[in-house]
Amino acid sequence: MxxxxxxxxxxxxxxxxxxxxxxxxxxxxxxxxxxxxxxxxxxxxxxxxxxxxxxxxxxxxxxxxxxxxxxxxxxxxxxxxxARAGADGLSGRIRLAAPLAFGIADVAPLVAAFLLAHPQVEIDLQLSDARVDIVADGFDLALRIADLPDSSLRARRLCGVAAYLVASPAYVAAHGAPAHPADLVRHRLLGYTNVPGPWRFSGPDGETSVRPTGPLVANSGDALLPALLAGLGIARLPDFILGAHLATGALVELLPAWRAAPIGLHLLTPPSSLRPARVEALIDWLATGLKP
Structure with missing residues (x-):
């Protein structure tokens, strides 16, 4: 046995x-x-x-x-x-990992609503822009905004997350606005390392790419905001980080005719297809709540 x-x-x-x-x-x-x-x-x-x-x-x-x-x-x-869920309802603990800014703005409200609907469930929500090892760190599921490499994890793409090229009005006044992605090599670029590799654009002339170099790189988009707002450079960041600053005019979009491909929002789980009922319920809740 x-x-x-x-x-x-x-x-x-x-x-x-x-x-x-x-x-x-x-x-x-x-x-x-x-x-x-x-x-x-x-x-x-x-x-x-x-x-x-x-x-x-x-x-x-x-x-x-x-x-x-x-x-x-x-x-x-x-x-x-x-076996228990049908008679007793959902119960138990779920460990969930999510990116910091996205987790605060979009995931935390959904988690609160889920807990109201299922009061016997406990959720350990870990917010970090660092990439976690789901299996080794004992997570039941994770949300990740990135192009995913091949792995043994089970991944479900929920939607695309729009990214914008932005700078402050002060930076544009001091350095000018690029007219084409090729002009970016002459600008100070702030790198978001959670989306590695060159910045790729699609626009009137087809496709092009630029590798960002400049005074600051960070694995958190929020960490780039003070430098952006201070006029230290140009960055390309997801809309959930930029939304309020674009709305107030503190940041302005550059090269609107040249779009970056949306970054995928993925829901990842360990390799096994058999999951506790509470985890399956949260997966469905997040998938429904996060789709545009």
Whole structure:
């Protein structure tokens, strides 16, 4: 028979990187944790951890098995919750990652409404423009605004997010406005590293691209705003960051005839197709609420 307890304990140790921390998280003794991992190692015929007095690390064999263990436990939990959901309603904890500014403006209100509709659910909303490792960091789902590389994650494109090329009126007065994307090489450009690579444009002359160089790069669009408003350069940022500043005239759009392709808003989940009912419900809620 499959030793589910041992697999669950192994996954907890892999995530906590500590036998002691895993035991505390599971509410069992450290001896129970040690015996379960030893039992699994014996069954598999290979070591799962390198143990020293100072650190604990997964072996080469243990690293891929840790992902399998997480999926086994997640699918078992999903099966239990699916059985309970019909009678008891949705309950339990969901870990959700989202970009900072977009999370505050668009995701947080949807999360609040979801919690009102499902009072037995708890949500751990983590907002950061840094790219998170969904599986290793234990997230149930993540929203990401980017062109996605190939990966084992399951991705669902919700919509496009418009991006605009902007500067302050003071910058335009001091340096002039570009008439063509090729003119940007003579300007000070502020880089948004969450959308790496050159800036690509489509317009009257076809397609062209420019690689931004200038005095500031940041992985947060909000961090570029003070420099933009102070007239230090030109940036290309998503509309959810720029909207209020464009409306007040604090920033002006440049090259309106040259459009950047919309950046995709994607909803990412771990590789398994079997998810807890509460997570499926939040996915549907976000997909409906975030579509234009």
């Amino acid at each position: 499959l030793d589910l307890d041992a697999w669950a304990i192994f996954a907890a140790v892999a995530d906590a990187r500590s036998f002691t921390a895993a035991a505390e998280a599971l509410g069992v003794s450290k001896a129970t944790v040690s015996k379960a991992v030893a039992r699994l190692e014996t069954r598999l015929g290979q070591a799962l951890f390198h143990r020293t007095s100072r650190r604990l690390a997964l072996t080469e064999a243990g690293r891929p098995l840790a992902d399998h263990a997480r999926r086994i436990i997640a699918e078992a939990q999903a099966a239990e919750e699916a």
